[in-house]
Amino acid sequence: MPQLRKDIITERWVIISDERKDRPREYVSEHKRAEDFFCPFCPGNESKTPPAIEEYPGADGTWSIRVVNNKYPVLVHGDDIGHDRDSLYESMNGIGEHEIIIENPSHDFSPYSADAASMAKIYQVAAGRLLALSKIEHLRYAMCFKNFKAGAGATLSHPHSQIIAMPIVPKTIWEELMGSKDYFDRRGECVYCSIIAEEAMRKERVITENKTMIAISPYASITPFEVWILPKGHRSDFHAIDEALAADIGEIVCDVYRRLKAVIGEAPFNSFLHTSPFRFPLTSFGKYFHWHLEIEPKHGAIAGFELGSGFHINPYSPEECTRLLRDC
């Protein structure tokens, strides 16, 4: 019997249905590397990207991490918001920032085999960029995310993360904020703190943990092997992490990727950092929102039903996924 589970924060329902695993598939998908592809992120090709915003020294006089503006930005630099709500419709100019964190000089660097120190450094650089972007007057939010492999929507395979800073809080984050606020107003505590306490007690969805961080399979996982990584203590702003916490983040993230690799191979994934909106001292988000990292390995295409309904269908229960990831 399939089960419907509700994400208590966003009220998004998920169908956990392992009966769909065996259905026949007429198609197999393949992603091929286009011939003669030139990688603008490899060392030696620095002139093919916009100038570096930040560049950290690496071995042999080269760089270890570079931050550049995206040459094909989703939102563009500027300060004229141009908010138009005169007609039936509402629009704004597409103002914002779109940065790329080139995570390593090696084209074939993989999060699945990264070392904790390199990973920690990437998160520290991301935190620094979020802090810098949070000071831009007309921006309200920055989403830091990663598409790994073509199957997850990556157009370039050289390891990189992206940060898109924007003049509004995106819908999914707003839903989490409002869900967290609602829970806080009813129960007087952070919903993520409640989830961490519940999971630590039940144990069946805890994948791994270290001194300050915990990795769980969320109760209403939208995809097989979805992982949430959260600080155990209540922290709302990712950009406020210090070096010690970054080290723990690097360690647990590497641990999670190693486990994923052992169970599902180097699968394509998307990961997103969910943190508080900017200008936090002027808001109440700090009380009830809890930053976390979400990792969603790709499993098949998102088809009409998911797109049209907002329901996700997940053929593997989070408890089964946790068991596999824990015992590997």
Place this chain on the structure above:
Amino acid sequence: MPQLRKDIITERWVIISDERKDRPREYVSEHKRAEDFFCPFCPGNESKTPPAIEEYPGADGTWSIRVVNNKYPVLVHGDDIGHDRDSLYESMNGIGEHEIIIENPSHDFSPYSADAASMAKIYQVAAGRLLALSKIEHLRYAMCFKNFKAGAGATLSHPHSQIIAMPIVPKTIWEELMGSKDYFDRRGECVYCSIIAEEAMRKERVITENKTMIAISPYASITPFEVWILPKGHRSDFHAIDEALAADIGEIVCDVYRRLKAVIGEAPFNSFLHTSPFRFPLTSFGKYFHWHLEIEPKHGAIAGFELGSGFHINPYSPEECTRLLRDC
């Protein structure tokens, strides 16, 4: 300059950014037909599907349209909802119905070259199924949708639509209902009727129309060549269509697919029918919700940013798409 546009019904923002069209892509995707694939929907293979719920006669003593239960259902037949909200989390049993409308005996029947009468008949059959499902006590909604080609998530290429009936109203529909209700309460009219009036006046996003139906490119299209097809008069329940309206639906849908084919070829797409929840006489949805068909041609993968933010990035403006579809 990219533009941010708000869907006034769901408050979902879209980034219209044609500057992203030219970025380099390292990968090309391919979908291949698996070898030795056996089609359970082709004539002669009727014993490979569950027994027909409905079967309409075709030429030569065969059938023209068959409705069967999905052999691998997302939700299963039953009446024990098993609603559990005792712990921190909330769940229900995965109760519902999952039906397949096999639209044509021909494996290669394509909506892109269908005739209006065949298409009208498919919509009439779907309306009949929605009406039948609406009478099942514990069901609240049925989503009728179609995934065309592997690139849109289809696992079988034989032309078919699916209906998933469920015990709750799905999130995206609920957001549309609440957005429509809010607009109605503020303005005293249906938001879709307002949109139709606005578009009929402006003309720049009207693709085609006939006596009773209109096809538009929505102002905040989430994908290039997204099309909404709506009845011009206010109608909230798709299952109430009569034969005359079905004929007009068949005509405009074929017209839209022919135009899409001329401009973007036989592209993969998802389509969804958005109609009112069940047990309409007991609710107020009829006043402010307006059924419509949404067609979303596939354009690239939905990647991390879209998934993580709820923002969609659309590299072609709906006005440009309308012009191409109108002039073809």
